[in-house]
Amino acid sequence: MRHIISVLLENEAGALSRVAGLFSARGYNIESLTVAPTDDPTLSRMTLVTIGSEEIIEQIKKQLNKLIDTVKLLDLTEGRHIEREMMLIKVRAAKEDREELKRLTEIFRAKIIDVTATSFVIELTGTSQKIDAFIQAVPEGLIVEVVRSGPIGIARGEKGLTL
Amino acid sequence: MRLSFITRGSAPFLVLDQTGRNPVAFPPFQPVLNGRPDPHACVGGRRGPCLGRRDRWRSPELELSGAEIIVQALIDEGVEYVFGYPGGAVLHTYDALFKQDKVKHILVRHEQAATHGADGYARATGRCGVALVTSGPGATNAITGIATAYMDSIPMVILSGQVPTPVIGSDAFQEVDTVGISRPCVKHNFLVRDVHDLALTIRKAFYIATSGRPGPVLVDIPKDVTDPNIKIPYHYPKEIKLRSYNPATKGHPGQIRKAVDVLLQAKRPVIYTGGGVILGEAAKALRELVDLLGYPITSTLMGLGAFPMTDPRFLGMLGMHGTYEANMAMHETDVLIAIGARFDDRVTGKIELFCPHATIIHIDVDPSSISKNVRVDVPIVGPVGNVLADMVRLIREAKAGPDQAALQEWWRQIEAWRGRQCLAYDRNSPLIKPQFAVETLYQVTGGDLYLTSDVGQHQMFAAQFYPFDEPRRWINSGGLGTMGFGLPAAMGVQLAFPEASVACISGEASILMCIQELATCKQYDLPVKIILLNNGYMGMVRQWQEFFYESRYAHSYVDALPDFVKLTESFGHVGMRVDQPGDLEGAMREAFAMKDRLVFLDIVVDPAENVYPMIEAGKGHHEMHLSPERELA
Ligand SMILES: Cc1cc2nc3c(=O)[nH]c(=O)nc-3n(C[C@H](O)[C@H](O)[C@H](O)COP(=O)(O)OP(=O)(O)OC[C@H]3O[C@@H](n4cnc5c(N)ncnc54)[C@H](O)[C@@H]3O)c2cc1C
Ligand SMILES: Cc1ncc(C[n+]2csc(CCOP(=O)(O)OP(=O)(O)O)c2C)c(N)n1
Ligand SMILES: [Mg+2]
Numbered sequence: 001m002r003h004i005i006s007v008l009l010e011n012e013a014g015a016l017s018r019v020a021g022l023f024s025a026r027g028y029n030i031e032s033l034t035v036a037p038t039d040d041p042t043l044s045r046m047t048l049v050t051i052g053s054e055e056i057i058e059q060i061k062k063q064l065n066k067l068i069d070t071v072k073l074l075d076l077t078e079g080r081h082i083e084r085e086m087m088l089i090k091v092r093a094a095k096e097d098r099e100e101l102k103r104l105t106e107i108f109r110a111k112i113i114d115v116t117a118t119s120f121v122i123e124l125t126g127t128s129q130k131i132d133a134f135i136q137a138v139p140e141g142l143i144v145e146v147v148r149s150g151p152i153g154i155a156r157g158e159k160g161l162t163l
Numbered sequence: 164m165r166l167s168f169i170t171r172g173s174a175p176f177l178v179l180d181q182t183g184r185n186p187v188a189f190p191p192f193q194p195v196l197n198g199r200p201d202p203h204a205c206v207g208g209r210r211g212p213c214l215g216r217r218d219r220w221r222s223p224e225l226e227l228s229g230a231e232i233i234v235q236a237l238i239d240e241g242v243e244y245v246f247g248y249p250g251g252a253v254l255h256t257y258d259a260l261f262k263q264d265k266v267k268h269i270l271v272r273h274e275q276a277a278t279h280g281a282d283g284y285a286r287a288t289g290r291c292g293v294a295l296v297t298s299g300p301g302a303t304n305a306i307t308g309i310a311t312a313y314m315d316s317i318p319m320v321i322l323s324g325q326v327p328t329p330v331i332g333s334d335a336f337q338e339v340d341t342v343g344i345s346r347p348c349v350k351h352n353f354l355v356r357d358v359h360d361l362a363l364t365i366r367k368a369f370y371i372a373t374s375g376r377p378g379p380v381l382v383d384i385p386k387d388v389t390d391p392n393i394k395i396p397y398h399y400p401k402e403i404k405l406r407s408y409n410p411a412t413k414g415h416p417g418q419i420r421k422a423v424d425v426l427l428q429a430k431r432p433v434i435y436t437g438g439g440v441i442l443g444e445a446a447k448a449l450r451e452l453v454d455l456l457g458y459p460i461t462s463t464l465m466g467l468g469a470f471p472m473t474d475p476r477f478l479g480m481l482g483m484h485g486t487y488e489a490n491m492a493m494h495e496t497d498v499l500i501a502i503g504a505r506f507d508d509r510v511t512g513k514i515e516l517f518c519p520h521a522t523i524i525h526i527d528v529d530p531s532s533i534s535k536n537v538r539v540d541v542p543i544v545g546p547v548g549n550v551l552a553d554m555v556r557l558i559r560e561a562k563a564g565p566d567q568a569a570l571q572e573w574w575r576q577i578e579a580w581r582g583r584q585c586l587a588y589d590r591n592s593p594l595i596k597p598q599f600a601v602e603t604l605y606q607v608t609g610g611d612l613y614l615t616s617d618v619g620q621h622q623m624f625a626a627q628f629y630p631f632d633e634p635r636r637w638i639n640s641g642g643l644g645t646m647g648f649g650l651p652a653a654m655g656v657q658l659a660f661p662e663a664s665v666a667c668i669s670g671e672a673s674i675l676m677c678i679q680e681l682a683t684c685k686q687y688d689l690p691v692k693i694i695l696l697n698n699g700y701m702g703m704v705r706q707w708q709e710f711f712y713e714s715r716y717a718h719s720y721v722d723a724l725p726d727f728v729k730l731t732e733s734f735g736h737v738g739m740r741v742d743q744p745g746d747l748e749g750a751m752r753e754a755f756a757m758k759d760r761l762v763f764l765d766i767v768v769d770p771a772e773n774v775y776p777m778i779e780a781g782k783g784h785h786e787m788h789l790s791p792e793r794e795l796a
Contacts, residue, residue: 009407010407013354014342014346014352014354017343017346018346021346021347025347055534055538058534059531059535062530062531063531065530065531066529066530066531068350068351068371068405068407068408069407070407071406071407163406
């Protein structure tokens, strides 16, 4: 199953490579990984998307927790949560395709953020499925480039993943 | 900047200025250069105004350079011995070591031996081993020993020199990414970029290495951080807490109660113990548990000695080369309690066939050991000593004890298995059998011995035929299986216990992997006894080739062996060679009588002997091979 795991890490040099090293050394699957400092500059928050059997996911969580730099860990998939990913997509936008692309942008509540005579850059935020769906919907052959941030997530409700 | 230091908890050392708004340091910060205040306040290689942590405002009690801080920190940790080898990046540190005599430095002849020496010291004493190596090749040479300690969860701190901070990343002379290379085989590691972080980092390293599930921690220290000209106030914290690291100190009471219930209802129980009992200093608690319950007990290679091996309740080692009775009991048990053991594949064999009838209880301080390889029914995360003490208390309080009738029946079955005498060997052989050599070693030493081992058949024969009755007496590399471990580890043990008998059992292939340490033994007068079971083969490899490759002995014949007697003599020690069974005991007695000499006993043994019983990799516990003449029905 697909799991989204949030980790609060000490904002130390090398913390990220410990996580990456753990996944490659133990042969765990890693779909995406995003990381940035939090409001507390001594902490980074990492969101990890991984796929595996329940046993493997359990080991992944234990192994992540075991890293000395890991302060806290939460498997968002275990509770109600919100997930967002951002995409920047560059498409060929010749005259005859422009209307269709604009319509798509509107339907998905995306934004066109760069325009030239022959191209658009479109920004879209949503769940990973929504982003997949957008990519699917772009007519054959128009995609020039896709950049995805990988999902980030947060639990619903008042509780926070903090110290 | 300033404000962020207030929030970091340095407030007691900051006061407000006359305007009442700006915090200033009190007493005023005075960096020192060559004993005089340094106007440039350049600390840790950075220029500019230097604001820092509280120690910079401290009244100058003790001002030390980075190199001196390292040495003073080791003294404050109570470190007796540092095993090391010098080089450019650690010269400042060596100079600081030179100027004191509290911490003794042991000069090895290869950095691998520095880590194995520290490791042997740690395994024998339970204290943290310490190694010191230079950057680049010094660090890479140390890796094998670090990985060895990591796999067996041995507490060790490795201090490695690094090129100066300004040139890190420029492929400088003897630069290697030590933190990167060691990362997969350390519990944690640090790169210290600022001398102000040095003392605290070393404190953290010792704390992490020795707490929870122990393991090696490496501290990489660039040369400029040890600069003798930059002195700062020294403060070494006694207590330390890390918000991101909180090893379990107690087991969950509910889980412990549940485990006791399951245990007391068992009809065919087995206690399976491992290295964790020794690491957690829980041998006494374990003995109490077994005395209370009267259950059969077996141990992994790493746990031997935690429970007396001469006790009739001990079934011998389990696993690939374990006894018939231990493995059969595992196969038939209905309640298995694993204590400080990690279900290694050499122990479980094929997972699907592992303990097919058992409810499994597992005590381990590391949550990631639990249900990693084998699904566990009653997990207990906690240090084995405390958890066992809680269990013993609950069992004493319980209304009913174990089911004695069932237990009697179970013991009857076990004795029947034991009756097969799975370890029997040919005692009339004209050749010295390796098993006979180990038995003779036991006779001669009366069990009062620290025995280190290399890796191979000799290691297995020692585990099977030398019954250890105390923990920390059997010292070997189990997880990594590092040939070359035995001799340097024995040096560490002998240094820790100068009066004790220390021997290293080895093979003619293994011993050559760290033979240079004979020189270290000479320099420090370490009277280690080397018991070489010389079969002329990489016996363990040859055995697999015999079984699984139709006796094609590809490169497992150790040709062109040295004359070990002459070799030993050339290092200034005593060498002896024995090839007749009748001469062995006398030779061993002679060797151990030379209390202050290293003696190398080259024992020519049967080259064709194999280790039995054996469970092939990927087979179940009930699918053991006994010796060829006595195959299982
Ligand atoms: C040639 C060769 C053959 C081998 N054959 C065998 C064999 O036949 N049988 C065999 O058993 N082994 C054999 N081994 C060794 C094997 O590879 C493993 O090293 C060994 O089985 C692991 O032992 P262990 O489970 O006790 O774990 P260890 O590596 O000793 O691990 C200890 C466990 O205890 C935990 N722990 C540590 N401290 C505490 C504490 N304070 N409280 C609670 N838990 C704690 C740790 O988290 C860990 O899970 C062989 C090795 C070699 C080289
Ligand atoms: C550093 C290292 N290289 C290779 C091996 C693989 N290996 C395991 S046992 C063994 C043979 C050991 O031979 P010897 O020391 O003569 O012991 P014997 O088995 O003959 O008793 C080898 C090569 C190892 N364990 N360690
Ligand atoms: Mg050999």
